[in-house]
Amino acid sequence: MGNGMAGTRLVEQLRALDPSGARVRITVIGDEPHPAYNRVLLSNVLSGGIGPAQTRMRSGGWRPGDGVTVRTGVRATGIDVAARSLTLDGGHPPVEYDELVLTTGSAPNLPRIDGAYRDDGTPARGVTTFRTLDDCAAIAAAAHPGARVVIVGAGLLGLEAARGVLMRGAAVTLVHPQDYPMDRQLDRDGGAVLARIVRGLGAELVVGRRAAEFVRGDDRAGHALLLDDGTRVATDLLILAAGTVPRTELARSAGITAADGIVVDDTLRTSAPHVWAAGDCCEHDGVVYGLVQPAWEQTAVLAARLCGARDTVYSGSTQVTRLKAHDIDLVAMGRVDVGGHDQGHEVLTLADPARGRYAKAVVRAGRLVGALSLGNPGVAGAFTQLFDSNGPVPQDRMSLLIGHAPPGVETAGTDAGPESVVCRCNSVTRGRIAEAWRNGARSDEAVARATRAGTGCGGCRGVVGTLCEGWNMHGQSGIHDSGADRDDRTGAKGDAA
Ligand SMILES: Cc1cc2nc3c(=O)[nH]c(=O)nc-3n(C[C@H](O)[C@H](O)[C@H](O)COP(=O)(O)OP(=O)(O)OC[C@H]3O[C@@H](n4cnc5c(N)ncnc54)[C@H](O)[C@@H]3O)c2cc1C
Structure with missing residues (x-):
């Protein structure tokens, strides 16, 4: 239930385990009017890199005849746990279920700003959130050259929205209540470097101030945002990008336990019999992830369980946040807000603010427990691989900060080895991409169709494209002789298609 990223992925994973639908027949209920789309790509839509149609999620090979019914534009309004039935809005008859999966996602957090909301709590005219394709269309319509846009929140979403709006030629002011942008992911020094970059790109960044009141304009005057120190910022559109909250209302109304998110155990079961949850709406072991990779790791466990597996469990995910701007x-x-003298931690930093570069690694008991990299993709790749693999950090710690991965840890770049993960969202290795290339996938799009690499956050598309270009140019010899470029099963070199 919930025709979003987790729900759609679950259908695909169920159909992979049960292709004909003999064991599991699926009904998907979603309240958005569109077919399922990749929400992560909305930032690319806003910046004009891709069109809305390109965000559509692939069906994963199943067809409507395969025991899958998708109903869009329909909202579930209640769950009768005892009768195992779901009530719907719009006079639609209830849907009976054997098992119910809640993938209701999250909603934008709406900060308290006088005048910014209608009586029903939805954003007033001149105000929008940044969560859906419809939000994206509203922002794109308003963000024309010469327009003024104010964004509340300089976290990940606010910065991605700001970059998109700037690329459309509008002026941007970001208002952030903390002292530096992305304060949840960065430390103060990293935040200072990021602030410098954001201002260098042309955005005005106001930190340490809260939005207090939205003053709606009329035909003669535009709107304005009043800040808590009385400053007035003129605007044509106010974008609310102040975080998200899990959508738990449906579960709560049925008496299902929810804390920040809908509470699930290691099997993704909720407190109610025959009701499961995955994705942004759920909370596992006290953590609400709000990211795609954990959502898809959860649905993989859920699909196995719904198809009868008894020993598959979810034990949590690592969290890596990438700004797509x-x-x-x-x-x-991981944890980056650790001081240099915190006991038990080794903290290494390298700062080059003038060139917009900053790297920090937090090491505990010889493992990387937190890191951040700004302005250096090579370092980011080495950090990510080491963090994911939980491998030992090199004796020469500083080598990490300049992008030298320790032996055995491969970066996700084009020079990496076969086992290096290029697409984290879909766990696709470089070796798997090489195999797809040998089977005829000659572009990032073709590789995406064959392997799904690049269909999550899209952060790896450049690497996939560069790999393909290199192999297209140099042929089979361009794939260096590393184990992964052999056929996994036979160990023999594959034929180029
Ligand atoms: C602009 C943007 C950029 C992002 N970038 C990244 C990124 O780079 N990396 C990353 O990991 N994550 C990113 N995210 C977060 C990512 O999109 C979410 O983690 C992901 O969408 C979670 O999938 P989900 O299915 O749980 O929720 P959703 O995709 O939100 O799907 C939930 C669906 O359920 C529907 N629904 C809710 N309640 C009901 C109901 N009662 N009846 C019917 N339907 C209902 C909702 O309308 C929605 O369509 C980004 C999000 C946004 C908005």
């Missing part, structure tokens, strides 16, 4: 290369993971 043109000209800003930023990746953060």
